[in-house]
Amino acid sequence: MNKTLIASIIAAGLSVSAGAAAEKIAIVGGKVHTMTSTGTLEKATILIEDDKIVKVGKDVTVSGEYRVIDATDKVVTPGLIGAFTSLGLVEVPSYGSGVDANASKAAISAAIDASYAITPDTSLRDITRIEGFTSVASAVSRTATIFKGQGAIVTLGNDDTPVTKARAFMVVDVSESGASASGGSRAALWVELRDALKQAQYAQNIRFTPQTEWHGLPVADVKALVPVVKGDMPLLVVAHRATDIRQVIALKEEFSSLNITLVGAAEGWRVADEIGKADFSVILNPESNLPYSFEQNASTLANAGRLNEAGVNVAIGMNTHNIRLATQNAGNAVANGLPHQAGLASLTSSVAKIYGLEDSHGSLKAGMTADVVVWSGDPLEVMHAPTNVIINGEEVKLESRQTKLRDRYLSLESDKPVQYTRP
Amino acid sequence: MINKTLNKALFTGVSLLALATLAGCGEAEKKDSKEQDALVEINKDPFPSTYKPLPTQTTLITNVTLLDGIGGQLEDASILLENGKIKAVGNDISAPEGVKVVDGEGKWVTPGIVDAHSHLGVYATPDAHAHSDGNEMTKPVTAAVWAEHSIWPQDPGFRRALAGGVTSLQILPGSANLVGGRSVTVKNLPNRTMQDMKFPDAPYGLKMACGENPKRVYGKKGGPMTRMGNVAGYRQAWIEAQAYKEQWDKYYDEYDAGKNPKAPKRDLAKDTLAGVLDGDILVHMHCYRADEMVVMIDVMKEFDYQITSFQHGVEAYKIADKLAENNICSAMWADWWGFKMEAYDGIRENIPMVEQANACAIVHSDSDQGIQRLNQEAAKALSDGRRAGIDISKAKAWTWLSANPAKSLGIFDKTGSLEVGKNADVVLWSADPFSTYAQAELVYIDGGLAFDRTNPESWAISDFELGQAGEGDHK
Structure with a gap:
C-alpha cells in the first residue's frame, strides 16, 4: 500500500x-x-x-x-483467524530479542496497548499466513497485574500498518496465575477486579484533566476500562476452574453490560450449561488434558465438544509461534466429539463473533x-x-524465512559456502 | 577385561553367576587366592527392574493395514500375539483354537510408539515446584544423578501417552547441565515404583546438553557463561573420566595378572562417564544448532566415544550428511521453532531432510502433550517432506516412531518392529494413523492389553486422579 x-x-x-x-x-x-x-x-x-x-x-x-x-x-x-496470540509482539521470547509481549515492569496495567508495538516485519507473519491464517488477535502475554491490557486485531497481509482494529479487546486473568499477581489469592483478586470495574463505572462520566480530583487507579488504566464496563470492548477472562468460571458468571450478573469471552476454561465442560446461559464465548486449547495445576484437574479432550453441545460459541487457537497448528488442535477436538463444522468455525466465524468482526471476517x-x-x-x-x-x-506467495532455509539446504552439495546460495 | 565382560554380560542378559565362573576360568591355578583381596566389582544394576507384564491372552488381529515399523506395509494383514511375543505376521494366519480374534476391518496396526525423549515422572503434573525433579541445577556436570531416582510413577501423563499408542519411552534429565545425568528407558505401564516400569535389560543413557541452557543457567553462577566455556567443560569432564577409567582398567589388569592391587576410590559421576567410554551407556545430547553439533562430533572423536543421538536437532537438516557419516540419530520435533535463538532456524522439513540424507531420523516429544500425538507429528513431517519433493512412504515414516528410536535406546532387539519373536508392543488404530482423526483403540504392551478405548471401565487411573474432579473421564 x-x-x-x-x-x-x-x-x-x-x-x-x-x-x-x-x-x-x-x-x-x-x-x-x-x-x-x-x-x-x-x-x-x-x-x-x-x-x-x-x-x-x-x-x-x-x-x-x-x-x-x-x-x-x-x-x-x-482465512483463519488466530484467536489468542501475541503475534507481532515477539520474535524470540526466551533469552532472545524483539520481545514486546512481556510488559511485566510496566507502571500501567489495563491501559497497556498492544497496537503501538505490533510490527509486520516479524518472521511470524509469513510463517503463519502460509498455513492459512490471515489475521490474528494479538495481546501482551505477561504483565505484573491481573490485566494483560488491550489487544489488537492484526492482518497478516502485505500491509505496512497491519493493525486493523486497535484496542479491540481487554484481557484479564482470574486463574491461579492471576491470583498470584493479585497478592497470591483469589480472595484478593475478585475484590480487586470488582473495584477496578466499579471505578470504571464512576469514571465513565468524568472528563479527566490534570486538575481532576481522582484517588483511584492510574487514570490511563481506568479510562481503558470504561469501554469494557459499557460493553463496547470485549473482555477476555482467563479462567480454568469450574468455581472460577461460576465467579465470572456472578460478575456478569453484577456488571451486566460486560461482553465476556472465557479463555482457557479447562474445566469449562463442568459448567457448560451455565456458560451457555450466560452467553459467553470460549477460546480454548482442546488438547489440554492434564492437571497442570489443581484448577485444571478435570481437564479433558472432550471439553470443546461438550461446550459446543451446550450451545457455547467455541474458538480454538492459543499460541503465537505455532498458532498455525490450531488446525491440528481443532482436528483433535473433532476427533474427540466436536462436530467438523464447529471445528472449522472455531478457527473462523466463532473467532470473528468474539471480536465483533462477523460483518467483515470469518x-x-x-x-x-x-x-x-x-x-x-x-x-x-x-x-x-x-x-x-x-x-x-x-x-x-507461499514463502517464508523457513521455506528459504529449506530451499537453501535441500541439496547439501555445493562448491561454494552455503551463504552464496540464495533460494 | 573383566570390566568389559561384565558390562557386556549385564546388557546381554548373561547372569552374574555365569560371569563369575567365566572370570575365574583358567586363572585359578595361576593365582594364590590367599594373596589377593576380594575383587572389587561395581554393581552396574543396583536398582534392578521389577517389571511384570500384564496378563496376556492369545490374540489374533485380522483384516488390518499393517505397518511393520521397519519400512513395510501389508494390506489385509493379520497379526498373532502369543505369550507376550509376536508369533506371526502375514496374510494367511490361521487362528489357533480358543484365540481371541479382533476384527480390524478398516483399521491399522503398527508397532507401539517408542518416545526417545520424555520427562514424564521427573516433571510430573501437577507441575508444582514440588514436582520439578528433572534438572539438578547445582553444577554444570552432574553425571552422578540418575533420572530414575526422580520418577514419580503416579504422573497422570503416562496414561495419556498410553492413549496415544506409546509403549516405551526414555526418561531423561533436563538440559540445564553440560552433563545432566543418566536417563532410563521404561515400559509405559506405571505401577507402584519406578523399578516396576524399568525396561528389562535396556542400557542406560547419558543426557548431555549444548548451547544456550547451560550458559544461561551457569553464566552468573561460576560458569560456563559462553559456548566456548561449555566445550571446555565437556572436554575437562572426559579427560577426568579417561583417567578414572584407566585406574580401574589397571586395577582389573593387575588383579587378572595375580597381583593384589588396591581398588581405586569410586566416583559416582565418573562411573557414568567411564560407562560411556566403555560403550555401555548411550549418549543423548540436547543440541539445536548445526555448527554446535559438528563441534560435538569432534569432541566425540577426540575422546573416542559415540554420540548415539542429538536431541531436538532443530538444525539437523543443515548437516544431515555429516550425521549420516557419523552414525548419529537425530530426535526431532515436526515443527517447533523460534522459542529461543538456537531454535530460530527450525523448519517443517527437518525430519524428512534428515531421512533424505539416509541419516537416522526420530520423531520425539519432549512434551506431555506431544507424546500423546506422535503419530500426527510424523504425519506432518511426512507431508511437509512430500510437498518439498521428498518422496517418503508412510511405512518408512513409521520407522521414525518405532525402529529408529528403539535402536537409539538399544532395545531394538526387543521392540520397535512387528517381527516374529519381538515383544508384542502393538497398537490398533481406529483408522490410518496419519490422519488427525485416528485414535489408538487397543494398545498392547508385551501382549497385555494396556489400553482399550472402547471400554472406559478398564482405563488406568493414577493415584493422583483418584477422588478428584474428572476421575475416570475421557482424557
Missing part, C-alpha cells in the same frame, strides 16, 4: 485494512465452506474484486477479466473482506495444507 493511499484512507476516516491489489480473482470448482447459513457448497465459485468478496455461489459466470484459481478437488475456507459471502484460503484437502487433517492464500484480495 503506498503512502498516498494510506493518507487518503485515513483522511476519509476508513479502515486501513484494505489491500493494494486491484486484481480480480475467481476461485473455481472447490468445496466451499462458507461458514454462513448457506453451509458448504460443492464445486462452487468465489469472485474477488479489490479487497472484497463479491460473489459466492454454485452457478456463477466467470468473465475473462478474472484470474482463475482452479480449486477442483480442493477445499476453500475463509465467513465467505458477498461484501466480506477477501481473506480466502484454498486447501489441498480438509484443513483439520495434518497431512493437508494451503495451496493458495488470499489476504485482503491479494494472493500472497
